[in-house]
Amino acid sequence: MIQAALWILYVRDQEAATRFYEAVLARAPSLHVPGMTEFPLPGGAVLGLMPEAGIKRLLGEALPDPATARGVPRAELYLRVTDALAYHRRALHAGARELSGLERRSWGDCAAYSLDPDHHVLVFASPAE
Secondary structure: OOOOOEEEEEEOOHHHHHHHHHHHHOOOOOEEEOOEEEEEOHHHOEEEEEEHHHHHHHHHHHOOOHHHHOOOOOOEEEEEOOOHHHHHHHHHHHOOEEEEEEEEOOOOEEEEEEEOOOOOEEEEEEEOO
16 A cells, blocks of 8 residues: 655755755755755655765666756656646746746646756646636
8 A cells, every 4th residue: 555655856956956846835845854855745745855966876876877867857747736827936936947838738737837957847737717
């Protein structure tokens, strides 16, 4: 039985990524120690931030070096929120780069896309009315 879901992003600079997500999520992390920062998300999930060097030390040569793939997104963090535009604007103000503004999407959400400073795709969405 799955007890919790943690989404861990590998980041170049843990402190900078923590400041970015504090500003965007408008909350402090529940854990912030060298090597891991965690932000609780609604529904019981957790967003984790781990330095690239930390995961490389942990798994060694078994893992391709995340630093060599910088700038090549392979996943997105899709967050359903009550005010997608407000979150998207906070992300842009905190240093994200806009990929696509808030638009009604074919699956029924209004969603806005950006790249966080570590080039993870960040999406804020609300149900379309």
